Amino acid sequence: MIEIRNVKKSYRGSWLSGKAGKEVLRGVSLTIPEGGCTGLVGGSGSGKSTLARLLLGLERPDAGEILIEGVELRKWRKEHPGKMSVVFQDYTASVNPRYTVEQILLEAVTAQTGTGGRGRKDENTDLTEQARSLLRDVNLPEHLLGHYPHELSGGQLQRVCIARAVAANPKILVLDEAISSLDVTVQEQVLELLAGLRKKYSMTYLFIAHDLQAVASICGDIYFLHQGVIEEHCACRDLSRVRSSYARSLLDSVIIF
Numbered sequence: 001m002i003e004i005r006n007v008k009k010s011y012r013g014s015w016l017s018g019k020a021g022k023e024v025l026r027g028v029s030l031t032i033p034e035g036g037c038t039g040l041v042g043g044s045g046s047g048k049s050t051l052a053r054l055l056l057g058l059e060r061p062d063a064g065e066i067l068i069e070g071v072e073l074r075k076w077r078k079e080h081p082g083k084m085s086v087v088f089q090d091y092t093a094s095v096n097p098r099y100t101v102e103q104i105l106l107e108a109v110t111a112q113t114g115t116g117g118r119g120r121k122d123e124n125t126d127l128t129e130q131a132r133s134l135l136r137d138v139n140l141p142e143h144l145l146g147h148y149p150h151e152l153s154g155g156q157l158q159r160v161c162i163a164r165a166v167a168a169n170p171k172i173l174v175l176d177e178a179i180s181s182l183d184v185t186v187q188e189q190v191l192e193l194l195a196g197l198r199k200k201y202s203m204t205y206l207f208i209a210h211d212l213q214a215v216a217s218i219c220g221d222i223y224f225l226h227q228g229v230i231e232e233h234c235a236c237r238d239l240s241r242v243r244s245s246y247a248r249s250l251l252d253s254v255i256i257f
C-alpha cells in the first residue's frame with residue numbers, strides 16, 4: 001500500500017536562533033502492506049514525526065520517493081482526497097476550542113461530502129445522524145455532541161479526534177503518538193478501539209510511538225528508527241529475536257519494566 005524508498009530529510013540551521021542544521025532522516029525505507037498495522041518505534045527526536053509529515057504531504061523529502069498504491073504520493077493524494085488521515089498526540093491543540101463536538105465532527109464530514117452546514121432541514125438531520133454514528137464508532141455517548149473540548153476528559157477528546165479522522169472513510173490512518181498522552185488504562189481502551197475500527201473499515205495503519213509495548217500490542221510488524229536510520233524491521237511474533245543493539249535495548253527495557 002505504501003512504499004517509502006530511501007527518503008532523506010534535513011533541516012537547515014539558523015544563525016538567528018543559533019540552531020544547527022541537522023540531517024533528520026538519513027535514507028529511510030519502509031513498506032506498509034494494505035490492511036495491516038505497521039509500527040514505527042523510536043526515541044524522542046529520532047525522526048518519527050518528520051517521517052509522518054512527509055507521508056502526509058505536509059513537507060517534501062530532500063531525496064527518495066514515497067509511493068501509495070504504486071502512485072507518487074502527491075498525485076495519489078490529489079486523486080484520493082481525504083483518504084489519508086491522521087491522529088496526533090496533542091488532542092487539545094488539534095481541535096478548535098470554540099467548536100462543539102458535533103461541529104468538530106461535521107466539519108470533517110462536510111469537507112468530505114462537499115455539503116455545507118446550511119443545507120435543507122432534512123440534510124442537517126442527516127448530518128447530525130452521521131455525527132451520532134461517528135460517536136458510536138468510538139464508544140462515546142451521543143449527549144456529548146453538544147459539549148465543548150474543555151468539558152471532555154483526555155481520553156474522550158482523543159476519541160473525538162479519532163472519530164473525526166475516520167469521518168472521511170480513509171484508507172490510510174497515520175497515528176503519531178496517538179495514545180502517548182493518555183493514562184495507561186485509557187491507552188489500552190483506545191488501542192482496542194483502534195484495532196476494532198481498522199477491521200471494521202479495512203484501514204491501513206502506520207502506528208508511530210516511542211513505546212514498544214504499545215506498538216507490539218497492536219502492530220503486525222515493527223520498524224525501529226534510531227537517529228534517522230531504520231535499524232531493524234521484524235514481525236511482532238519475532239520480536240524476541242531482534243539483533244540490532246538499539247532494538248535489543250528497547251526490548252530489554254520493556255522486560256525490566
Ligand SMILES: Nc1ncnc2c1ncn2[C@@H]1O[C@H](COP(=O)(O)OP(=O)(O)O)[C@@H](O)[C@H]1O
Pocket residue numbers: 011012022024042043044045046047048049050051
Ligand atoms: N521544522 C523543523 N526545523 C528544524 N528542526 C526540526 C524541525 N522538525 C523537526 N526537527 C528536528 O528533527 C529531529 C526529529 O524530530 P521529530 O521528527 O519530531 O522526532 P520524533 O517525532 O521522533 O520525536 C529533532 O531533532 C527536531 O529538533
Ligand SMILES: [Mg+2]
Pocket residue numbers: 048049050176177
Ligand atoms: Mg514525534
